[in-house]
Amino acid sequence: MSEFVDVVIVGAGISGISAAWHLQDRCPGKSYVILERRANLGGTWDLFQYPGIRSDSDMFTLGFRFKPWTSNKAIADGPAIMAYLEETVAEYGIDKHIRYGQNVTHADWSDADNRWTVTVERGGEQVEISARYLMACSGYYNYDQGYSPEFPGEQDFAGPIVHPQHWPADLDYAGKRIVVIGSGATAVTLIPALADSGAGHLTMLQRSPTFIAALPDVDPFSVATNKRLPAKAAYVLNRWKSILVQSAQYQIARRFPDFFRKQLLTMAKHRLPEGYDVEKHFNPRYNPWDERVCLAPNGDLFKTIRAGKADVVTDTIERFTATGIALASGNHLDADIIVTATGLNLQLFGGASISRNGEPLVLNDSMAYKGMMLTNMPNMAFTIGYTNASWTLKADLVSEFFCRVINHMDAGGFDAVEPQHPGSSVDERPVMDFTPGYVLRALDYLPKAGSRAPWRLKQNYLLDLQLIRRGKVDDAALRFTRHAAPVRTSA
Known part of the structure; x- marks a missing residue:
């Protein structure tokens, strides 16, 4: 006979911890267990061990609404984030539910x-x-294997080829020439960190540029509020300041892309050597936030380039050689180590297969309700965080709403809830309104979104507060079925 619990949470990262806290707070009578495949909690923050691993969002919004981030440092490194998560699960007794x-x-x-x-x-x-x-709550990428395209001549290269998702603890890079392929958040993080910890010359090799913004890692506003206000009040103020600033910046970028582009390029020019070809190396073909804008805390990447410790090469790879990389331009990059910061492989539900009554379900045939429940999958919620803001903001909204659904079902004696596909009345859209390579490679695998609410979200936390946190549970798009008498609920 199998074990029974009210709720199974898959994954003990930020999303799973959020789900557990909200269940304890809003549905205190429900039993639950968190199933974590790895030997530790933290998800992304436990998996990635490359030098300099840090948040790409401020900690006032990457932190939980219920657990204040009290440091003045808005951009935190991986160990600090792990310590925060470990403290959270211990403080609220969530650790007792993790397997x-x-x-x-x-x-x-x-x-x-x-x-x-x-x-x-x-x-x-x-x-x-x-x-x-x-x-x-297992995130949206494959923890076993990062995305590594095949490069001609890989077998010829004499040195190590490393993907950041599988960074060797014993990798000796002191004094070594390193080529980092890619210009996303991982590359932007790695290059300054490697330079500061003794690597030789570094080259960021990119096929096309990425937008990069420089922001201080310590927020002067939070320094002032933390000094003058009680911790909880300061955190609420810091958090809402960050939410509003992020939202405003995103809206400006989308409505006035040329203006936003000019601001980012001007920022880069001021931090790079005079005469540096900013247009070639830092001006993407796409508009801001078609792909995520990378963050360089205190402009560290620009400082590393200015100091002569790193350079950027915009070119395409012809092949790997024994001593580095031959480029389509005819140039050659000498390297002792090659780092393939080429991205992720997207995967939902940790790769688990899903079925209904023994019949396999195809994710691509389903449509996402409020970006958190799927048609043909009763009594199930999933978390995919924001692409233009902190993951946790969305995770907390999903957890809150699903707890409200559970309590509504208890109060009404319902056994199952299932979003009803709107059919031809709603046009299909990609579930992630975002165009980086890892999303484009997975479009045929992902569920669909719709052309209008509640089947479509706008990547806007302020709007989602109305749609999700304040939206009614007894929604016409959700079908509740009842086979039992109503029961009293304590929440």
Whole structure:
């Protein structure tokens, strides 16, 4: 006989911790378990171990609404974020519900039993856990393998080729010439960190530029509020200041892309050597926020280039050679180490297969309701954070709303809730309104979004507060079914 809990949460990263806290706070009578495949919590922040790993969002919004981030440092490194998450789970007793080494391989919904059966591999055995509700909080990329395109001549290169997702703890890069392929957030983080920790000359090799913004890692506003106000009041103020500034910047970028582009290029010119070809190396073909704008705390990448420790090459790869990379331009980049910061492979539900009554479900056939529940998957929520703001803002909204759904079901005696596909009345759209390579490569795999609410979100936290936090649960787009008498709820 399989174990039963009210809620199974898959993943003990930021999303899973948020889900657990909200369940304890809003649905205190519900039993739950967090199944984490790895040996530690933290998700992304435990997985990535490359030098300089840090947040690409400010900690006043990457931090939880219920757990103040009290440091003045708005941009935090990986160890500080891990310490914050560990403190959070211990403070609220969430750590007692986490089970490590639990690989969820399959989940099947039964209409007859109105419950999920989750298949878990652990320690060489396979077990099943039954649950009324399933919360998929495992992020959106493959933890086993980063995206690594095949480069001609890879086997010829004499040195190590490293993907940041699998950074070797014993990699000796002191004094070494390093070429970092890519110009996304990982490359922008890695290059200053490697330069500061003893690497030789560094080259960021990019096929096309990325927008990069320089911001201080310590926010003067938060320094003032933390000094003058009680911790909780200061955190609320710091958090809302960050939310409003982020939202305003994003709206300006989307409505006035040429203006925003000019501001970013001017920022780069002021920080780079005189005469540097900013247009070639820092002016993308796309508009700001078609892809994420990368963050350089205190302009560290620009400082590294200005100091002569790194340069940027915009070119295409012809092939790897024994001593580096031959470029299409005819130039050659000498390298002792090549780092392929080429991105992620997108994957939902940690790669677990999903079925209903034993019949496999195809994610691409489903449509996302409020970006958090899928048609044909009852009693299930999933979390994908914002692409233009902190992940946690969306994670907290998803957790809040799903707890409201659970309490509504208890109060009405409902056994199942399922979004109803709107059919031809709503045009299909990509579920992620975002065009980096890892999304474009996965469009045929991902669920769909719709052309209007509640099937479409606008990547806007302020609007989502109305749609999700303040939106009614008894929505016409959700079908609730009842087979039992109503029960009293304590929340």
